[in-house]
Amino acid sequence: MEAPSGKGCAAAVLAATAELLVEQGYDSVTMQAIAARVGAAEQTLCRVWGSKAEVVADAVLQGVFVMTASPVPNAGDLRRDLAAWLDGIADYVRQPGVGSVVRALATASTAAPDQSDAFDRILTEPVNKLIIEHLHAAQSAGDLAVRVSAGTIGDLIVGYLTLASIGRAPLDEKRIRELVAVLIP
Incomplete structure (x- = not known):
């Protein structure tokens, strides 16, 4: 504006x-x-x-205050890599004020379609892309048997992170391990 x-x-x-x-x-x-x-x-x-x-x-x-996710680690164990990455995101979201920023963004994204599109483009799509790239690499290496598409797994993880960030789901180590176990056989 x-x-x-x-x-x-x-x-x-x-x-x-x-x-x-x-x-x-x-x-x-x-x-x-x-x-x-x-x-x-x-x-x-x-x-x-x-x-x-x-x-x-x-x-x-507008890219003035940047919230980014680091790449998913690749230590050779897909479950551990994904869980460690999610633990890092959980630690970040629990920092003072960060969860509030996420909640404010979620609220603002409902105000107008262009803000919703920007919210997705800047916050959710980059995280989803990181997950999908990592899962595709695991599939190519034979480390992931495909039950559902990498995109679906990415969407489910981003959905969980979004829900947990706005306060509707626990964002703790136990829940993260359970999520990863369900999504990654």
Whole structure:
């Protein structure tokens, strides 16, 4: 979204938002703090973005605040590799404020179809791609007997991560091991 005084102002707001997220975590960031950081009126920000969730979502969707997943490790044991990778994601999501950012993004993604598409393109599709690439490599090496497509397994894992991140499913070692055991024979 563009701020009333131009793209530079919007870019400054998104940059300030990203800085504050790193410094304080989502739960402590306020629209007032963002406005103060850029020297703007809080009301101006609220007219453009409406809420903290919307400005944070915009910062993520514009690539100013980056949330990325590391590649799935390849130590030779598909189950352990996938479980270790999911443990890393769980640790990341449990960091102060990260889960709140994910919840804010999920909320903002329901506001408009273009935001939903961007949410998928920036957050879920890269994770799904990492999983699918790893599973295809395991299939090629003969380490994975195909019961369902790699895409379906990827979708199920991304769905679980999304559900767990917004607070509806446990994101712990026991559940991760159970998920991997069900998906990877």
